[in-house]
Amino acid sequence: MLPGSKSQTNRALVLGSLAEAPSVVRRPLMSRDTALMREGLRGLGCSIDGDDAEWALSPGPLSGPTEVDCGLAGTVMRFLPPVAALATGPVGFDGDPHMRQRPVGPVLEALRTLGVQVEGGSLPFTVRGGGSVRGGTVVVDASASSQFVSALLIAAARFDEGVDVRHAGKPVPSLPHIEMTVAMLREHGVEVDDASVNRWAVAPGPIKALDRTIEPDLSNAAPFLALAAVTGGEVTVRDWPRSTTQAGDALREILTLMGCSVELTGEGLRVRGGDGLAGVDLDLHDVGELTPAVAALAALAGSPSHLRGIGHIRGHETDRLAALARELGGLGADVIERADGLSFRPATLHGGVFRTYADHRMAQAGVIVGAAVDGVLVEDIATTSKTFPDFADVWAALL
Structure with a gap:
């Protein structure tokens, strides 16, 4: 039997940690990448407990100061800065030596456009959360990674104005991963408009709790x-x-x-x-x-x-x-x-x-x-x- 999908597990962890009530993730992937995501969210104030077969997630007040170890996990480096922006206090990010070469600048620049204070443009960097994010429209070049778009969408329902992400650049790679993000957001009751090419708009609102079973990692x-x-x-x-x-x-x-x-x-x-x-x-x-x-x-x-x-x-x-x-x-x-x-x-x-x-x-x-x-x-x-x-x-x- 294959282990659970890393992409689904890490998205489920973020969404469960931002939801309005406790939730459960069944058959999660147990690996270094998901352990790093779990520890990063715990450091921000979320409760994640359980064994290899099932995790119980309870959202808590997001706060710093804390440090997030990204290891070699792109989803941790890119998905957690928007979550950290909703926290109160500084959140530092760093990872393995090679991780410092992987791009994250477009996500950080987009957060700045949305009113977030960010120090640095690559690992190591610090997000100084103010407890809320204004949100709004942002243009990003996601031609290097679809995760730039997913990162901005996954926490956007908690932004005051939601977010309207528009891609400008060469074609976005790995579109199925953005489709996964959109599908999982909708399953959590989040309104997402992806009717136009290279545009994704998330409306502000609650993220509903959801008990989820993770698919095998294909x-x-x-x-x-x-x-x-x-x-x-x-x-x-x-x-x-x-x-x-x-x-x-x-x-x-x-x-x-x-x-x-x-x-x-x-x-x-x-x-x-x-x-x-x-x-x-x-x-x-x-x-x-x-x-x-x-x-x-x-x-x-x-x-x-x-x-x-x-x-x-x-x-x-x-x-x-x-x-x-x-x-x-x-x-x-x-x-x-x-x-x-x-x-x-x-x-x-x-x-x-x-x-x-x-x-x-x-x-x-x-x-x-x-x-x-x-x-x-x-x-x-x-x-x-x-x-x-x-x-x-x-x-x-x-x-």
Whole structure:
């Protein structure tokens, strides 16, 4: 069974902490990212208690002073500053050394436009909350991350005037994540107008309490489904939702295009590998988090592949395009790194060390190649604990 969705868990934590009454989150993801979000919200005055299966959330008066450790969690760095703006007192933010290179400036500048006092434009920075936020209209360039939009929407119902977010710039990547934010806000009774392209307006009002069960993390299914693809075997991922806003649902179409048999059954999603992997020409702009797994499959395919529209993943846990080109190329892949993607031609891969750069998706890409090629050593598999603490044991059991 897959762990819970990180994206849903962290959004549920924020919404439950801002709600008008206590709520429950069932089957949450237990990982470093969600632990950092939980501790950040606790530091701001929220009560979050429970075990691996269920958390009880009780909103409390938001206050500082406190310090938020963002680790390598983009959702913590970007979602909690608007929450901190509703607190009284200073709230400092910092994280792992690499996190200081990841962009957050557009969120902080937007908060300033909405009347919030913010010191700094990147980690470390401080939000000096005044207990309320005026809100209003703000223009943001979210071409580097959809989280810039989600961050401004998720707490906006608590702003005096709500918020009207307008994107100006290149297309927003990973739109399914904004759709997830909007859907979850509406489930909490928040009014959201997203009828116009590149505009999202949240009306002020209460955030209703909601008991929620978290979906399995579909992006974390990628290496397991890929295992079927590279071995010609069969893997079933239990409890795959019939309808979801998760980007990982795109794996069904991608694996079909690569030659697999894909079927959604009453038990879950079943994938059977074919006689070989076919190359693909894909725009992964909206589902960029799947790129490492798809790139690993493309490196093993029997025909050329082109993965496009993913220049924004250079700003993820590491520069994923450069890292994938370097590590897959080091194992013999015929790969060309482009400004916004990767191109592959068929090649025979060999063993070697696959470095992970403290990036959980890089580690997952490495094990996919290792399932098909002898002698691949994936460095620091423990980095998968960011979103899947038991990944190594589950993977070893399958092999």
